[in-house]
Amino acid sequence: MASNPISITTAAPKSPMFIPAESIHSLLSHKALIEHFSSSLPAVTPSINTPARQSYPVAGSPGASLLLMPSWSPHPSLPYIGVKLVTYFPHNSDRNLPGIHASYVLFCSVTGQTLATMDGTVLTLYRTACISGLASKILARNDCQVMVMVGAGALAPHLIQAHLAARPGVKRVIIWNRTVDKAMKLAERMRGDERFEGVTFESGQSLEEIVPLADIVSCATNSQEPLVMGRWLKMGAHLDLVGSFKPSMKECDDDAIQRAASAGRLFVDNKMAMEEAGELVGAMQRGVINQDEGIGGDLVDLAKGSTLGRAGDEEITVFKSVGSGAADILAAQLLYEKCLY
Structure with missing residues (x-):
């Protein structure tokens, strides 16, 4: 975790990076993300602004939804703004496709600059699973x-x-x-x-x-x-x-x-x-x-x-x-x- 906003703004690439699914698989592990949630959720959650998720039905596709999930933090160890854009198409299994697709965009909350766009579908899979993993570590x-x-x-x-x-x-x-x-x-x-x-x-x-x-x-x-x-x-x-x-x-x-x-x-x-x-x-x-x-x-x-x-x-x-x-x-x-x- 970064120690302060300056380290992030100094290290940030000149142009936004794109992090594809393959890179997520190689960089993240479920164990590491569970540990990150365990230490970070109690420390920084009070500083994170998270409006209610916005959900909109997609006309012409029964049950389909567009969801917008923004959040931002001024905390020195979490100097980011993030927005996830999600589509949920429950009948995609009939097409041999995942029901959820997403993109995630990360900005710096100090300068507002775009830092990265990443495969939100795969990020969501890791995030969702590791939240359950942390709960299992505590409750099971x-x-x-x-x-x-x-x-x-x-x-x-x-x-x-x-x-x-x-x-x-x-x-x-x-x-x-x-x-x-x-x-x-x-x-x-x-x-x-x-x-x-x-x-x-x-x-x-x-x-x-x-x-x-x-x-x-x-x-x-x-x-x-x-x-x-x-x-x-x-x-x-x-x-x-x-x-x-x-x-x-x-x-x-x-x-x-x-x-x-x-x-x-x-x-x-x-x-x-x-x-x-x-x-x-x-x-x-x-x-x-x-x-x-x-x-x-x-x-x-x-x-x-x-x-x-x-x-x-x-x-x-x-x-x-x-x-x-x-x-x-x-x-x-x-x-x-x-x-x-």
Whole structure:
């Protein structure tokens, strides 16, 4: 992390750099980004200005959205302005394309100069997965051994890698997807990666059968209906919900939310989750939880240690993320400064 704004303005390139996907993969690791979030979120989040995400429907494309996510900071260790431009096209899986595409533009908050444009799609994959990884490091049991990955899209391998980085004791990963072949192909691809020696990867066809096995259940889908039922979660399980960012979307039922909330073990990445995540919006509407008492805290609270994450091995914990400009600008910072130094 840069020590002051002058070092950034002095080291900044004469013309903006472009950081493509290939460079992001070579410069970032899930472990390094989790560590960066762990140290930086508590320190600089109070200085980051993050307006509510703007979302606009795209006419002619059912369910498609354009999202704008700006943030900026005057903090000496984070002298940046960042804007992420995102398109969400949920039917792209029919075209064999990712549902999310993005670009991220980074400016200097001291001079206003454009510093870099980077592949926001890949940056978002790392950012999203590593936010879940940090939550898993805090909330999941220390003796985790089995992970279930619900969904086999572009985010799934990143979530698997982030959870493995956070919880290296996990030695078995079971992947589920509505299209069974996609789960099988992802499991095969992960098995062929030498970085995961000692970890077994397999696909499962029934969530009702595999969820009860899991110490960590991570979900990244576009589901409009609950996929994970609370009654399936074993004692001590950690449920990571990533996919939904609209009130109409949901990946688990009310029972899963209630099992965590009743013990104060329901957490969010930021307060916008209460307005955007279908699991939480629906649970509040039905009186399962309320905004004042249902949420145990956010990720900054957890990273600071001001909120207790897990009090016992039998507790069920739930973490719901919807994404934030604060996490984006921190991920962009780490990437940009690795390019500089």
